[in-house]
Amino acid sequence: MKLSSPQALCPNCRLSDLCFPYGLQENEVRLLANIVKNRQPLSAHDFLYYQGDECQSLYVVKSGSFRSFITDLDGNEQTVGFYLPGELLGLDALNHERFSCSTIALESGSVCELALSHINKLCSKIPNLQIQVLRILGKEIASGHELVVLLGHHSAKERMAIFLLSLSCRYGALGFSSMEFNLSMPRHDIANFLGLTAETVSCQLADLGKLGVITVKRRGVQINDLDMLKAIVEPCSAKWGKQVFCLPE
């Protein structure tokens, strides 16, 4: 089987528009593809890396979904992000070359591995790649800010709505339905991410169901009224539409 031959990965990868190579020339993508390694597929609950591990590579989600979380000295966890295909993992490690969070697979999935040393060398050769790296890092910082806004100044119902809108946009960008999808994470993980408890998440989902905004059945979510979901997030400005949760064009 030559399907996963590194040289052929990126030009043929369905994700390449949403992923690291976005904005590069054909020949530049080929150079990048040369340094991409395919890792063994992971099963649900497998760790991709542990907090504190030395970081020698960044990872791009190829399939499945992942959860990153920080564990403090008392053993408490805080989920800092969920990652879908095309999204980059490990950026927080660029500071001390050690991962500042752990990442586990929520379901079976796979990742592409990019050795840091290779990226650095390649950036010097391809100015576009360097700009792209900075862009991705800037995006990660900006999305961190969005999460801070979410946690700092939103009620439980607003957090729930924002979370669903974010997933909706990201699934939509990947070519899946943005109106109907499955949550790959349990309630407990959602709650942890949103700074709530699992019970509150459950209640808020039930409430949104009673309002007719969504239909929830266990892990399955269907959005019935996207405008109302947006209105819950930004009451006064809902009619103008809002782009921040969507991927850039």
Place this chain on the structure above:
Amino acid sequence: MKLSSPQALCPNCRLSDLCFPYGLQENEVRLLANIVKNRQPLSAHDFLYYQGDECQSLYVVKSGSFRSFITDLDGNEQTVGFYLPGELLGLDALNHERFSCSTIALESGSVCELALSHINKLCSKIPNLQIQVLRILGKEIASGHELVVLLGHHSAKERMAIFLLSLSCRYGALGFSSMEFNLSMPRHDIANFLGLTAETVSCQLADLGKLGVITVKRRGVQINDLDMLKAIVEPCSAKWGKQVFCLPE
């Protein structure tokens, strides 16, 4: 006054160990210093840049302190960071080349300006600089994660303690006292940053005062018991246990 001649800035700057040039060779610092511009000093409440503005430069705080905040469509503000000398501003703009937050001066201060186009060119020439840029960006991402942890899973008292410890540490690194400093921001801004109200911040500071951990007088803060302040943040891993939270009746 030739003091602020760009060419002489970094090698002579007292901040250079804590700032952008950290880790660079002498001659590399000189190359970097060539692209540094000094901006007009700012007064309290002056904007350094506005959310949505096109970003052509990054800024390093030279003196004073700054606050960055995101304004949503309904006009609500969320403070995403306070910045002290040596800290880098504008990194969130690398994604869309527009600032995703506004930044204002909390007191009179000044910044160094680094044109993005120059940084990109220089990174290709100086591999160490490129690594340093990535390191700073990784640090910004990691500190965003820390703020998420703070907002997601900490009580009002813990948030207050973490905030004070962070300032203590950063002032200490700058060569100021880590045990006694002035808050350059009003209670309202602290509250907004921590996802609380100004009244709650006030009460929590008063409580910490009653516990003898700190002495607060308006903007002035003195830390009397650093260990206990740390114990409030990480109860189980501190030797005293939870009773530190209980106020005397």
Place this chain on the structure above:
DNA sequence: CGTACAATTGAGAATCCTCAAGAGCAGTGG
């Protein structure tokens, strides 16, 4: 078919917010 885990639901409790009043401090002008 039973077990273990995930999710729901409800009652009571704790934390933090809202609202309101007042105190402290800086700057201004008489």
Place this chain on the structure above:
DNA sequence: CCACTGCTCTTGAGGATTCTCAATTGTACG
């Protein structure tokens, strides 16, 4: 020097939201 004004900060009472605890139901998987 004193009031005056405006702002920040403090303090307290009551209330709303979310958490904790507990019981129950639903689902996946051996």
